[in-house]
Amino acid sequence: MLLSLKDDQKQHLSVLISQPTNVLQDFCKLALDFLLKGPAPKLYQTAAQKLSVQPEIIRNAVEGLVNLIVESCRHQLSDLDFRDSVLTLGFTEEHQEILEVFYKEKKQEIHDALSRLTLDLPHYYDLEWRFEVQLASRALQHQVTPLITMNLTLETKTALASGSTSRKNVILQTDPTNLVHIAQVLEEALRDSRSQHSRQIQRSFK
Known part of the structure; x- marks a missing residue:
């Protein structure tokens, strides 16, 4: 051809x-x-x-x-x-x-x-979260330990039938400082994906 x-x-x-x-x-x-x-x-x-x-x-x-x-x-x-x-x-x-x-x-x-x-990689479907605080323990009576628990739902297309999907729940737990760092890294990746170079590469592969 x-x-x-x-x-x-x-x-x-x-x-x-x-x-x-x-x-x-x-x-x-x-x-x-x-x-x-x-x-x-x-x-x-x-x-x-x-x-x-x-x-x-x-x-x-x-x-x-x-x-x-x-x-x-x-x-x-x-x-x-x-x-x-x-x-x-x-x-x-x-x-x-x-x-x-x-x-x-x-x-x-x-x-x-x-x-x-062309791989059907898992992608975001839903997210549930809750904020927990441990106020004290027997060893440390004046310690405050904040934690965020997240239930991340990922969706993946299955190869068995066209349009069929499967979902998986992933439980994550982190502290606020680490969560802020994760958000900053993801925001940086998002900015990179919108750069001129990324858009030109994406257009080349379309």
Whole structure:
């Protein structure tokens, strides 16, 4: 099968078609860096100066190249289908050879990442909690020990029937200080998930 890309994605890749092979190799390195670390504006600025174009064009080309590789992995294109898809986009045979090497090197890694994204992992369903305070004990008559007990309900889709779910209750107990720390870590993770890099990666895997 031939890979079908959107018009804007083809437009982003078109800047690479007229470039020499050594420039395309540099873009493959930028695409790999994008997959591993996210966008690199400084590198895009440097590349833009060398090619006398706007940095946005470089960024779009890198994202287009990442999308080409990810979509090829998603559809599990054979080497022959990938070759034909690249040639159909207007790349030369010399370009195709470079892109095919890049595809072969990253294919398994990206495929594994896509497989992990399709797992039906447990997710939040409900939470019940209560606040407890131990005012004193025989050993420590003036100690106050606050605790929060939580009943967390997780829901998981089962593989036995479409739409069927199973639920599991997890009992957790912690003190207020540790609970505040957990909340801060989760809020930081939530902010990271909304970052530009995370959104770009999520769009690449959709």
